[in-house]
Amino acid sequence: MGMQALYDTLKQRFPLGELTVQRDNLAFITVEAVRLYPLLRYLRDHEGFSHLVLLTAVDWLEDKQFQLTYLLHNRPNCQDVGIRVMIPRDKPEMESIHDLWAAAATYQRELHEMFGIDFPGSPRLTEEFILEGWHDTPPYRRDFDTLEYARETYRDRPGRETRDPAAHMKQQLYGDKGNV
């Protein structure tokens, strides 16, 4: 089944957002947050997308939204479909899918630590995942300034030089003529 056909089948059961076809065997579908869980369950049980490849987030700071991408894989047909969900940035909360795929709990733990997204009911969600004793803004949020944090926390060794790569290479290749 092609991606458009899959989309049409799903469309009969769920209200779906737009379809983005990347390749013959890779497409992304945007859905509302409340439709996600039944859609994932349907894809897993009836369409053969039995493998959760990854769950990741993108911080759309300007739109005040987080985008969650659930990438699923259909092994016999060698197809991938990504389900995209937009959730508000000021109340980042999403339904947990750890009972569909147990591995999702680990992804959700990571997203909770790195983006501060809450998944109520997900096991061991508030336990530390990678960071230890982190008290600042979740570091993968785009409003967290890593450079500023590094300057405040870790001491610099004097004498480090930074050059703009483009200007430096111009100088190396063309000397003073590069400035003309």
Added chain:
Amino acid sequence: MKEELLKRVVKTPDGQEIEVEPLLDYYCQEGPTVQPPAYTAIIEKLFNWARSESLWILGFGTGCGAIEMRPLMTPRFDAYRYGIQWRPTPRQSNLFVISGYLSVKTLKRVIRSYEQMQGPKYVVGLGSCTINGGMYWDSYNTIKRLDDYLPVDVYIAGCMPRPEALLAGFEELKKIIRAGKAEGANKYAENFEWYKANQKSVIHDWDMPDYNW
């Protein structure tokens, strides 16, 4: 703080109830002490010669630089012919090679391991990450200057330095040891408070004794 380190009441096998404070009761509170040199110069010189000819490295790869250890310990570069070998435990080793970038989480384990090594002990910083942060200069999670947290004897620059550079660095360290200038462990004992303050300023969940030995 981990649960097993909190103060609590435990019941002994014969029914007694006793209060336990793990950090005070299970660990020694003594800090490191400065080890004076041997009583005559010629003996100290002999000791230093012996120390320089048996550098035993703790097999703890902290970052990507650990990959350079494999060619170094296998026949092509064969560091064993210089009296350098790798040991599995800090108790048996006297040289700690910080191989590459050091995240705050790893730094905690590095400090524990370094303090468990027996003196005299030496630290080699490998790669530019240990010198000034290297390519991780703007990272929220990696330290920039290793010598803020541990006394470093030799830095080997590069990203990554080749095994030849490491061998040259070890030869340099041998010269320093033979000259009696590799006093890292004593420096650590003398400036213990300064090192501890620096370590605790980046490790926010300090849940171990101040000196783990």
